Amino acid sequence: MSKFTLPDLPYAYDALDPYMSAETLEFHHDKHHQAYISKANDMIGDAGMADATLEQAMVSAFKDPKHHGLFNQLGQHYNHLHFWNWMKENGGGTKMDGKLEAKIKEDLGGYDSFRDEFLKKGAGQFGSGWVWLAQDSASGKLEVINTPNGENPVVYGKTALLGCDVWEHSYYIDYRNARPKYLEAFVDNMVNWDYVAELFEAGPIKIAA
Ligand code: MN3
Numbered sequence: 199m200s201k202f203t204l205p206d207l208p209y210a211y212d213a214l215d216p217y218m219s220a221e222t223l224e225f226h227h228d229k230h231h232q233a234y235i236s237k238a239n240d241m242i243g244d245a246g247m248a249d250a251t252l253e254q255a256m257v258s259a260f261k262d263p264k265h266h267g268l269f270n271q272l273g274q275h276y277n278h279l280h281f282w283n284w285m286k287e288n289g290g291g292t293k294m295d296g297k298l299e300a301k302i303k304e305d306l307g308g309y310d311s312f313r314d315e316f317l318k319k320g321a322g323q324f325g326s327g328w329v330w331l332a333q334d335s336a337s338g339k340l341e342v343i344n345t346p347n348g349e350n351p352v353v354y355g356k357t358a359l360l361g362c363d364v365w366e367h368s369y370y371i372d373y374r375n376a377r378p379k380y381l382e383a384f385v386d387n388m389v390n391w392d393y394v395a396e397l398f399e400a401g402p403i404k405i406a407a
Contacts, residue, residue: 200235
């Protein structure tokens with residue numbers, strides 16, 4: 199039995215069109231995400247982590263240089279599991295839960311500042327990676343950060359509230375090399391703020407040592 203399996207998308211393949219095409223989602227979900235899962239399943243037993251949760255295995259593998267190959271697969275599995283839920287049809291913009299909106303105002307200066315920073319850090323990530331709205335688990339403060347490859351806020355002791363995949367496979371079919379246009383479409387037309395609010399309400403994630 200495989201430890202990790204690919205969940206269906208929470209919407210139809212064409213639900214995000216024209217901002218993210220069915221063709222992109224077919225490749226990205228069915229091929230790319232599945233490949234991370236298959237490789238993680240192949241490697242996790244030899245790493246002695248078959249009984250760990252995804253989050254625990256991901257953080258342990260990140261901290262141990264000999265498991266970085268496994269970490270890349272686990273990190274990307276975690277990131278994509280959430281990524282599909284961070285988008286929805288008719289999403290994006292400022293329609294969000296009042297408590298989350300107030301927190302963004304308090305820590306980041308408001309929605310417009312959040313948007314500017316998210317677009318800037320997403321465009322500025324050199325090479326493959328992700329841009330995040332994260333919550334530091336110690337201070338509770340929201341921050342916008344970018345990370346390379348399969349890394350995410352969780353491995354740095356933060357909670358990932360929202361993330362956008364800026365690997366080329368996420369936008370090249372629809373936007374070619376125009377990553378900034380893809381990021382704008384993500385923020386303005388696709389973000390599922392209900393899911394972000396759900397993660398914010400759940401509070402900082404805690405990984406057992
Ligand atoms: Mn991806």
